[in-house]
Amino acid sequence: MLRSAERMRRISRRAFLSGSITAGLLAADMLTTRVIQNQRRQTVMLTADDDDAKRRFPGTSWVLFPGYKTSWEEAQLIITLLAPSLGDRGQLAAVGYSNDGLDVDQVIAAILGYANKNRLTELHFYGHSFGGMLAVDVASRLLDLAASTGANVPRVGAIVLDSSPASKYDVKDLTWFEGIVDLYELGFRVPSVLRGGYELGERIVNKHERTWTQVVDQTLEQLTPLAPSSVLIQTESQYIYDWEGSRFTGELGQIQMGFIGNPGDQTVDYDSARARWQQYFPDNLVSSSLQTTGAFPAHASPQWNAALYNNVLGKLLPLLLPLPRPIGGAGGGVA
Numbered sequence: 001m002l003r004s005a006e007r008m009r010r011i012s013r014r015a016f017l018s019g020s021i022t023a024g025l026l027a028a029d030m031l032t033t034r035v036i037q038n039q040r041r042q043t044v045m046l047t048a049d050d051d052d053a054k055r056r057f058p059g060t061s062w063v064l065f066p067g068y069k070t071s072w073e074e075a076q077l078i079i080t081l082l083a084p085s086l087g088d089r090g091q092l093a094a095v096g097y098s099n100d101g102l103d104v105d106q107v108i109a110a111i112l113g114y115a116n117k118n119r120l121t122e123l124h125f126y127g128h129s130f131g132g133m134l135a136v137d138v139a140s141r142l143l144d145l146a147a148s149t150g151a152n153v154p155r156v157g158a159i160v161l162d163s164s165p166a167s168k169y170d171v172k173d174l175t176w177f178e179g180i181v182d183l184y185e186l187g188f189r190v191p192s193v194l195r196g197g198y199e200l201g202e203r204i205v206n207k208h209e210r211t212w213t214q215v216v217d218q219t220l221e222q223l224t225p226l227a228p229s230s231v232l233i234q235t236e237s238q239y240i241y242d243w244e245g246s247r248f249t250g251e252l253g254q255i256q257m258g259f260i261g262n263p264g265d266q267t268v269d270y271d272s273a274r275a276r277w278q279q280y281f282p283d284n285l286v287s288s289s290l291q292t293t294g295a296f297p298a299h300a301s302p303q304w305n306a307a308l309y310n311n312v313l314g315k316l317l318p319l320l321l322p323l324p325r326p327i328g329g330a331g332g333g334v335a
Contacts, residue, residue, distance in 0.1 A: 040072065040096070040098065040099045040229075041098055041099055041100050042098055042106075043095065043096065043097060043098045043103065043106040043107055043109070043110045044072075044095075044096040044110060045063075045093050045094070045095065045096070045110050045111065045113070045114040046072055046075055046076045046079075046093060046094045046095070046096045047091075047092065047093045047094075048076060048079045048080045048083060048092040048093070048094075050083055050087055050091060050092055052087070053083070053087045053090060053091045053092060054091055057089070057090045057091055058119070059119065059120055059121040059122060060089070060090035060091065060120065060121070060122045060123070060124070060157075061090045061091035061092070061093055061114075061115075061118065061120050061122075061123055061124075062079070062086045062089070062090045062091065062092050062093065062123075062124045062125070062126055063093050063094065063095065063111060063114075063123055063124070063125050063126070063135075064078060064079045064092075064093070064094035064095065064126045064128060064131070065094075065095055065125060065126065065127050065128060065131030065132070065134045065135045065138070066078070066094060066095065066096075066097070066128050066131050067128040067129025067130050067131050067162075067300050068129055068130050068233070068236055068237075068240070069227075069228055069233055069236070070128065070129075070131075070228070071226050071227055071228055072094075072096040072226070073226055074303060075094040075095070075096060075128075076094060077303050078094070078128060078302050078303050079092040079093065079094050079126075080092070081302060081303060081306035081309075081310075082126070082302055082306065082309060082310060082313065084310045085309075085310040085313035085314050085317060086124075086126065086313065086317075088317070088323070089124060089317055089321050089323075090122075090123075090124055091118075091120075093114060095107055095110060095111070095131075097228065097232055097236075098232065099228065099229035099231065099232050100229075100231065100232075101231050101232055101234075101235035102134075102232060102235040102236050102238075102239055103235075104134070104137060104138065104141070107134065107138060108138055108141055108142070108145075111123070111138065111142075112153070112154075115154045120154050121154055121155065122154055122155045122156075122157050123154050123155070123156050123157070124156070124157050124158045124159070124160075124321065125138070125139060125156060125158070125159045125160070126159075126160045126162065127159060127160060127161050127162060127164045128162050128164075128300055128302070129162065129163055129164060129165075129267075129268070129299065129300040130164065130165065130236065130239070130240050131162075131164070132159070132160075132161035132162065132163075132164025132165075133164060133165065133166075133239070133240065133243045133245075134239070135159050135161075135164075136159065136245065136248050136252070137243070137248070139156045139159060139252055139255055140248050140251045140252060142154070142156060143156070143251065143252070143253055144251075156255050157255065157256065157320075157321060158255065158256045158257070158258070158317075158320040158321050159252075159255060159256075159257045159258075160257075160258050160260070160313070160316065160320070161257065161258065161259040161260070161277060162260055162261070162292075162300050162302070163260070163261045163262065163265055163267070163268050163270075163273070163292075163299050163300040164259070164268070164273065164277075164300075165240070165268045165269075165273050165276075166245040166273050166276035166277050166280060167243070167244055167245055167276055168240055168241050168242075168243065168244075169272065170268050170269050170272045170273040170276060171240065171267070171268060171269075172266060172267060172268065172269055173267070245276055245277070245280040245281075246280055248280070248281075249280045249281065250283075252281065252284050254284075255284055256284065256286050256319075256320040256321070257277070257281055257284045257285045257286060257320075258285070258286055258287045258288070258290070258316045258319065258320050259273075259274055259277045259285065259287070259288040260290045260291065260292055260312055260313075260316060261273065261274060261291065261292065262291060262292045262293055262295055262298040262299065263291065263293065264293070264298040265298045265299045266298060266299065267298075267299035267300075268299060268300075274288050286319050286320055287316055287319050287320070290312050290315055290316050291312070292305070292308060292309060292312055294308055295308050295309070
């Protein structure tokens with residue numbers, strides 16, 4: 001004890017203060033993280049302010065289903081950046097998943113609540129990465145709900161699949177998902193404080209599809225108090241692992257679908273996913289040839305490549321949702 005006390009005496013006040021400040025900031029960050037994540041225990045709808053879209057499309061809205069590990073803030077950023085293209089077909093909203101875990105029934109309840117509140121009669125879905133799986137699932141359930149209950153359920157007009165896998169076998173790094181799913185099924189919940197090492201390591205391993213700036217930014221995004229909880233990430237992993245597109249073959253009625261992706265995608269196998277969507281939904285898939293080549297990262301990155309994505313969507317949306325021709329004139333668009 002005397003030797004320990006002697007060593008303490010040799011610690012400079014500057015080092016002591018630096019250590020104390022660092023420890024205090026870490027403790028404050030952990031406390032803030034817990035407070036914010038506790039506040040996000042409900043599935044909610046996030047909207048983007050677009051008065052013009054509300055005026056032009058009072059009964060129609062897009063719903064973005066965010067991808068894996070996407071925070072509420074990033075989901076809102078995506079729909080805001082895609083407004084130049086999506087805003088020409090409807091209002092803009094996104095699902096904010098609960099930090100208690102992904103629950104499809106909660107997602108449907110949030111969407112129906114949003115539709116009822118805003119008197120919406122038609123919805124279009126944008127599936128961002130794994131969100132495409134969820135979009136198809138929700139669309140199928142809404143059709144079943146309308147058919148079985150006769151309830152006033154909004155019609156789903158179109159689904160955009162942005163680099164979405166149609167099966168777990170389309171995910172290139174399947175072994176990692178297997179590990180996460182095994183831990184989740186055993187009841188182990190990964191503490192948020194332990195995620196930092198993995199988040200940085202995973203991005204460095206996949207450095208070929210990111211710049212160093214993106215590696216740092218994406219890692220820090222997952223470590224901020226606003227990031228999705230570890231429980232949400234684990235349940236998203238479980239959902240992807242269990243999902244199989246063939247279950248929904250023939251279940252989407254007249255919904256129009258379009259798949260876009262990048263052959264350079266290192267997260268989801270572009271060729272495999274595209275072929276499965278074509279196989280499972282031959283009567284719904286209107287387009288699967290448009291590519292987001294040149295986007296970086298290559299996988300589902302409208303938040304990083306807004307101009308490129310709006311250009312691709314500008315070609316896809318007229319195929320899925322043709323606008324009426326103006327009365328008395330030639331050409332597309334709204335008079």
